[in-house]
Amino acid sequence: MEQDLVRQIAECLYEQLHKFHQTKPHLLRPHAQGLPFADPELAKKAISSFTQQFPTHFQADLWLTQILEILAVCFQPKYFATQEHMQFSRRILDLMMPVEVPVAEEEEVGNALLLLDVSHFALTNNELQFLESICYFPLTYKLALGDWRQLAQEQEHYFLEQDFALVHASTQEKLWLGCERPEVQEILMCSYGERQEKLCAYFSKQEMTVYRVFRMDNALVLHNQGSGSYRFFTDADAEEPEVVAPEPPPLPMPILPLQLQQNGEPLLFLPKPKAS
Numbered sequence: 005m006e007q008d009l010v011r012q013i014a015e016c017l018y019e020q021l022h023k024f025h026q027t028k029p030h031l032l033r034p035h036a037q038g039l040p041f042a043d044p045e046l047a048k049k050a051i052s053s054f055t056q057q058f059p060t061h062f063q064a065d066l067w068l069t070q071i072l073e074i075l076a077v078c079f080q081p082k083y084f085a086t087q088e089h090m091q092f093s094r095r096i097l098d099l100m101m102p103v104e105v106p107v108a109e110e111e112e113v114g115n116a117l118l119l120l121d122v123s124h125f126a127l128t129n130n131e132l133q134f135l136e137s138i139c140y141f142p143l144t145y146k147l148a149l150g151d152w153r154q155l156a157q158e159q160e161h162y163f164l165e166q167d168f169a170l171v172h173a174s175t176q177e178k179l180w181l182g183c184e185r186p187e188v189q190e191i192l193m194c195s196y197g198e199r200q201e202k203l204c205a206y207f208s209k210q211e212m213t214v215y216r217v218f219r220m221d222n223a224l225v226l227h228n229q230g231s232g233s234y235r236f237f238t239d240a241d242a243e244e245p246e247v248v249a250p251e252p253p254p255l256p257m258p259i260l261p262l263q264l265q266q267n268g269e270p271l272l273f274l275p276k277p278k279a280s
Contacts, residue, residue: 006062012099013071014054018047020092021078031083064100071096114189115144119203121195122150122163125217131224132166134237135217138226139190147171149195192217204229 021032022041029037040046054074059066075083083089116139120127127135136143148168152160163170191207193200194217207214208229216227226235 114141116190117145
């Protein structure tokens with residue numbers, strides 16, 4: 005590619021000399037005025053000579069210096085003040101530094117997932133909105149973990165109306181098979197216990213952004229396990245919630261496909277993402 009570029013520049017130099025020999029020969033130096041620029045053999049030798057004078061590897065400053073030296077040998081000083089020289093310079097720069105069309109950055113695609121242990125944790129609507137605002141990606145999946153054979157039917161209806169998927173507590177040790185969807189890049193863990201600690205550690209190893217959510221007095225505390233940062237929220241903050249742009253989470257590593265069946269029974273009932 006560099007050889008082709010050098011060849012093009014050498015041809016441009018010769019064309020410029022030939023043009024001025026025909027139109028403004030007085031701007032050429034005496035030794036150049038008497039050369040037969042229309043002779044194909046001279047053109048071949050001159051272009052080859054110009055090509056050999058350029059450094060092997062492309063360096064813009066060195067190449068431009070070499071071009072000016074060739075012009076200075078062939079042209080009178082007055083040539084460099086002409087409009088034709090300015091046009092020639094732009095042509096050379098276009099060859100050496102073509103305009104690059106900026107490539108649009110690919111939009112990051114992903115979703116956030118909330119895991120809520122309904123037996124030990126409750127969220128108000130304001131707290132749920134706060135957690136959603138913290139996420140860099142849309143909070144598309146919300147999983148309610150509990151013993152749904154024992155919990156009241158009203159509680160089940162409430163979570164279904166809030167677009168939660170109901171997950172049986174007996175399957176929680178298999179949750180990573182369901183949460184490990186390729187598009188999930190953030191996890192909000194509203195749960196306690198050793199199993200949840202293991203889940204958080206597992207998700208972190210998959211380079212997901214993991215938030216541990218817990219309570220301290222009347223405040224909801226959000227801990228980003230990756231950055232170590234904390235955020236606090238109370239219902240009193242709901243009127244004027246603090247708006248902080250979250251840091252983009254890292255891109256996920258390749259992960260296993262979702263498994264929805266365990267012993268012939270559905271493991272997770274994930275709702276379809278809402279149409280935007």
